[in-house]
Amino acid sequence: MTDDKRENPTVAVVIPCYNEALTVAKVVQDFRRVLPDADIYVFDNASTDDTARCALAAGAMVIPVAAKGKGNVVRSMFRDVDADVVLMVDGDDTYPADAALLMLEDVIAGRADMVVGTRLESHDDASFRRFHGFGNKLVRWSIGWLIGSPIRDVLSGYRAFSRRFVESMPVLSRGFEIETEMTVFALTSGFLITERTVAYGVRPEGSHSKLNTFRDGARVMRTIFFLFKDMRPLLFFSCLAALSIIVGLLCGLVVLSEFTATGLVTRPSTAVLAVAFTLTGIISLATGLILDTVNRRSSEILRLITDQLVSTKHSDSRGSGGSAATRARQAAALEGQ
Known part of the structure; x- marks a missing residue:
């Protein structure tokens, strides 16, 4: 201002x-x-x-x-x-x-x-x-x-x-x-x-x-x-990514410990869940990074447009005597005179 x-x-x-x-x-x-x-x-x-x-x-x-x-x-x-x-x-x-x-x-x-x-x-x-x-x-x-x-x-x-x-x-x-x-x-x-x-x-x-x-x-x-x-897409999707990766690692540890002890994988569904949760976490993190970049660029554009719009309205109001409501009251006062 x-x-x-x-x-x-x-x-x-x-x-x-x-x-x-x-x-x-x-x-x-x-x-x-x-x-x-x-x-x-x-x-x-x-x-x-x-x-x-x-x-x-x-x-x-x-x-x-x-x-x-x-x-x-x-x-x-x-x-x-x-x-x-x-x-x-x-x-x-x-x-x-x-x-x-x-x-x-x-x-x-x-x-x-x-x-x-x-x-x-x-x-x-x-x-x-x-x-x-x-x-x-x-x-x-x-x-x-x-x-x-x-x-x-x-x-x-x-x-x-x-x-x-x-x-x-x-x-x-x-x-x-x-x-x-x-x-x-x-x-x-x-x-x-x-x-x-x-x-x-x-x-x-x-x-x-x-x-x-x-x-x-x-x-x-x-x-x-x-x-x-x-x-806050990066923080939001990072939280989802962290949760998914932690669950994936826990499932993976179960499968890995069994394989280390017996040389066998008797719980294939747990292995699939480990991979699925880990991939979901990686995708969530990538999504957050992409959306954060898009959000930052959008915010910059919005700021530029807003600054130009506010500046233009300041110039218009100085040249035309203020807000529309104020000008209307001034016109009504002149008519009353």
Whole structure:
């Protein structure tokens, strides 16, 4: 980000919502108070209540997303919103708007591409449903063991992103596993991540979480597994190769010890298994090496394309007066005069 952009960055607050009519207006008003110059978008994910109407009445720009699932909403956010910094917050009024400037600080200063609002150090006893705290720890441990450099709150919905991150990330998830995907993508792609401790509140009476503990938990763990395979193929296939070769050697030792003692091989099936497991290990290792090379080249190409795209958008926004939403408000103000 250039010095000019750091001094006057365009900021967008994006709020994914599904049936949050009870809280969305307050969330919009709170963030408008703290960030008066920011564009505030509510992405209405096929709500069946008055979420869209309440958001419009509060002054937000409402963008409908027909495909259900938070991942689909984030994909629309990253595609449709044009800003130097994007601040994502849930529409359930559990995250404090007063922490917004703190969340934006590192991204604006160029010290981070993603800032995560960590809830685990400051929350009410009723903030997390049963097993949610354990699930967060399990996800954090899994990512730390498989990928390294774990963050404290992998599943936080309060995050700030740089333009580079938004333009780089190909959103694949459809549901609540999107936070895990963003975290793993940032860690494996070399993006800078920082965390800020934020207070996590309790949903108001009548508001209910859309997260299914076991179904969405299983999706999160599956996402970690496949992202590990896709983004760290050499480590993934090396583990498979090591396991296969060890089993093959153990089977081979049984056959070899028998042959040494008797001069006979009375267990041909064990010999076949030894050869099969060893060959599987060698093939797995070769697969990992090939995919790692392909993955590195793909990442380099993606980085180059992203850098060029971000640079072009910076130039366009300087020449045209900012984001599309900002220009629309300026045009409306001129018409009113």
